[in-house]
Amino acid sequence: MSFIPGQPVTAVVQRIEIMKLRHGDNLILGFSIGGGIDQDPGQNPFSEDKTDKGIYVTRITPGGPAHDAGLRMGDKIMQVNGWDMTVVTHDKARKRLTKKDEDVVRLLVTRKSLEQAVKQSMGGCPQTVT
Amino acid sequence: MDNESQYSGYSYKSSHSRSSRKHRDRRDRHRSKSRDGSSRGDKSVTIQTPGEPLLDAESTRGEERDDNWGETTTVVTGTSEHSISNEDLTRVTKDLEESTPLECKRFVGPALGGCLSFFALVTPLAFLILPQVLWRDALEPCGTPCEGLYVSLAFKLLVLLISSWALFLRPPRATLPRFFVFRCLLMVLVFLFVASYWLFYGVRVLEPRERDYRGIVEYAASLVDALLFIQYLALVLLEVRHLQPAFCLKVVRSTDGASRFYNVGHLSVQRAAVWVLDRYYNDFPVYNPALLNLPKSILSKKMTGFKVYSLDESTTNNSSGQSRAMIAAAARRRDNSHNEFYYEEAEMDRRVRKRKARLVVAVEEAFTHIKRLHEEEVASSPKHPREVMDPREAAQAIFAPMARAMQKYLRTTRQQAFHSMESILTHLQFCITHNMTPKAFLERYLSPGPTMQYQQQNDRGRQWTLVSEEPVTSALRQGLVFSMRRLDFSLVVTVTPLPFLRLGEEFIDPKSHKFVMRLQSETSV
Numbered sequence: 046m047s048f049i050p051g052q053p054v055t056a057v058v059q060r061i062e063i064m065k066l067r068h069g070d071n072l073i074l075g076f077s078i079g080g081g082i083d084q085d086p087g088q089n090p091f092s093e094d095k096t097d098k099g100i101y102v103t104r105i106t107p108g109g110p111a112h113d114a115g116l117r118m119g120d121k122i123m124q125v126n127g128w129d130m131t132v133v134t135h136d137k138a139r140k141r142l143t144k145k146d147e148d149v150v151r152l153l154v155t156r157k158s159l160e161q162a163v164k165q166s167m168g169g170c171p172q173t174v175t
Numbered sequence: 176m177d178n179e180s181q182y183s184g185y186s187y188k189s190s191h192s193r194s195s196r197k198h199r200d201r202r203d204r205h206r207s208k209s210r211d212g213s214s215r216g217d218k219s220v221t222i223q224t225p226g227e228p229l230l231d232a233e234s235t236r237g238e239e240r241d242d243n244w245g246e247t248t249t250v251v252t253g254t255s256e257h258s259i260s261n262e263d264l265t266r267v268t269k270d271l272e273e274s275t276p277l278e279c280k281r282f283v284g285p286a287l288g289g290c291l292s293f294f295a296l297v298t299p300l301a302f303l304i305l306p307q308v309l310w311r312d313a314l315e316p317c318g319t320p321c322e323g324l325y326v327s328l329a330f331k332l333l334v335l336l337i338s339s340w341a342l343f344l345r346p347p348r349a350t351l352p353r354f355f356v357f358r359c360l361l362m363v364l365v366f367l368f369v370a371s372y373w374l375f376y377g378v379r380v381l382e383p384r385e386r387d388y389r390g391i392v393e394y395a396a397s398l399v400d401a402l403l404f405i406q407y408l409a410l411v412l413l414e415v416r417h418l419q420p421a422f423c424l425k426v427v428r429s430t431d432g433a434s435r436f437y438n439v440g441h442l443s444v445q446r447a448a449v450w451v452l453d454r455y456y457n458d459f460p461v462y463n464p465a466l467l468n469l470p471k472s473i474l475s476k477k478m479t480g481f482k483v484y485s486l487d488e489s490t491t492n493n494s495s496g497q498s499r500a501m502i503a504a505a506a507r508r509r510d511n512s513h514n515e516f517y518y519e520e521a522e523m524d525r526r527v528r529k530r531k532a533r534l535v536v537a538v539e540e541a542f543t544h545i546k547r548l549h550e551e552e553v554a555s556s557p558k559h560p561r562e563v564m565d566p567r568e569a570a571q572a573i574f575a576p577m578a579r580a581m582q583k584y585l586r587t588t589r590q591q592a593f594h595s596m597e598s599i600l601t602h603l604q605f606c607i608t609h610n611m612t613p614k615a616f617l618e619r620y621l622s623p624g625p626t627m628q629y630q631q632q633n634d635r636g637r638q639w640t641l642v643s644e645e646p647v648t649s650a651l652r653q654g655l656v657f658s659m660r661r662l663d664f665s666l667v668v669t670v671t672p673l674p675f676l677r678l679g680e681e682f683i684d685p686k687s688h689k690f691v692m693r694l695q696s697e698t699s700v
Contacts, residue, residue: 077699085693
């Protein structure tokens with residue numbers, strides 16, 4: 046993850062597809078998010094840069110759909126179904142994830158270990174998101 | 176016209192006794208006008224400067240004084256019994272030789288101004304009275320308008336009199352080296368004005384024996400009006416113009432670096448000097464020559480660090496190059512004198528604190544020995560007859576236990592020249608009379624007070640010399656530097672203008688003060 050003001054954001058991301066689980070009347074994904082442009086970025090325990098106002102995964106229900114799909118705690122969500130999540134308010138992020146007419150959410154998430162893995166294996170072709 | 180005298184007759188000596196300095200501040204015109212740089216046995220130097228103020232620039236005089244001054248300076252380093260007796264001796268000799276009367280020159284200016292204003296005040300009355308005296312019969316009588324004019328004339332004269340007394344009849348506190356430009360200007364103006372009125376009066380009224388008395392009264396009334404306006408002008412120029420601050424003066428004492436900043440208005444250099452000196456006596460800690468020097472042990476080690484011998488006389492270039500190289504090498508050599516200075520300072524601090532602690536304890540104990548006797552206690556304690564003392568005796572009684580601690584403390588802080596035993600006793604008596612606590616008694620000794628605290632009351636005045644590259648009647652402006660020199664130190668003044676302030680406005684609606692908590696919410700999806 047690199048964030049230079051004025052430049053396009055570049056990151057090494059992983060594509061995660063989560064099937065929503067029906068639980069009563071709600072469709073749940075099994076994780077919690079924190080962050081947003083209207084939130085206090087200094088309180089985020091997962092971000093490297095304490096001015097990063099992106100959406101982060103703060104909790105994963107063990108055994109839930111997100112956990113099965115490969116989402117991990119501390120991931121930063123960059124896109125949800127094509128919609129950008131790096132500069133959204135907290136409420137907007139929640140709404141994008143909980144649309145009632147979608148069964149599947151395709152996330153692009155990034156985490157530090159991804160970058161390190163790419164660096165180690167120089168032959169891999171990383172997917173970059175701008 | 177307003178020829179205020181300048182400082183002539185300037186004698187100082189280099190033993191830094193404060194009590195005998197007051198006798199040295201004499202402007203003595205009766206001595207010969209030769210420049211006398213010889214030093215006598217007690218090391219006092221008299222320098223006489225010529226009497227005309229307009230001839231020479233003060234800066235050259237300052238330089239010449241510098242040369243003589245450097246030769247005869249001695250440094251008072253430690254304390255010894257001998258120094259006290261030396262001061263007494265010099266004080267006695269100074270008493271003998273300075274029996275000149277109080278210098279009257281400082282009153283010439285105000286006297287002249289007083290004469291002029293008296294003349295100006297009497298003139299309207301003279302205008303009114305002269306026709307009545309000289310050709311009363313031929314005068315046309317004038318009724319009510321004249322009486323109205325008489326009343327207004329009387330009141331205006333009264334106002335002029337009172338305001339002149341309030342504003343201008345004050346004993347001068349300083350004599351300036353050159354004319355005080357505004358005051359001269361105003362006196363010339365008044366003189367010309369009154370003279371021209373007299374001229375017209377003589378030509379138009381006295382000669383043809385003017386019969387229209389009402390015209391004469393109106394003429395006198397117009398003179399008084401004009402005098403009132405001139406007084407208004409005087410008020411503005413002399414008193415009001417310099418009140419609004421325009422410059423910031425930085426005043427630094429040359430010997431120990433004590434500095435202050437002051438804001439002044441538009442003044443000439445000499446008036447600004449007087450202004451600064453007024454405040455010097457209140458704000459600056461007293462000049463203590465004994466505190467100036469690094470201990471000899473540190474300095475001498477530095478100076479004997481290396482010696483340069485030039486053996487080759489013919490090639491001077493080489494030798495100077497060699498000596499420079501040697502100086503550089505010596506400078507690079509490891510120099511530990513700062514180390515010694517640091518430890519010496521720490522040791523000195525410790526010693527001062529120790530003595531101070533002993534002094535405070537001794538004084539506190541001494542003060543517990545006496546207490547104030549109230550009226551009703553006199554009759555109520557017949558079985559414990561206590562000796563009733565007045566403040567002086569009480570002070571003497573409790574001085575003995577604290578005397579030694581006080582003396583040691585004063586010696587350690589090198590203040591013993593400023594406080595004699597008599598002065599300490601007087602101060603103790605003063606404190607006892609006014610119910611002061613030991614701490615209040617000690618505040619005078621624990622920190623060096625302003626110079627005003629150590630002045631003896633006398634009217635002889637303090638001798639200061641204004642040294643400046645610009646003429647001293649020029650106005651203050653940015654970058655001007657002048658100094659006031661006294662016997663063994665000088666105050667250097669630098670002038671900077673106050674910054675121009677651009678004040679903007681921002682309105683804040685009281686309802687706009689709103690706050691929110693910082694958000695850190697976590698939503699589960």
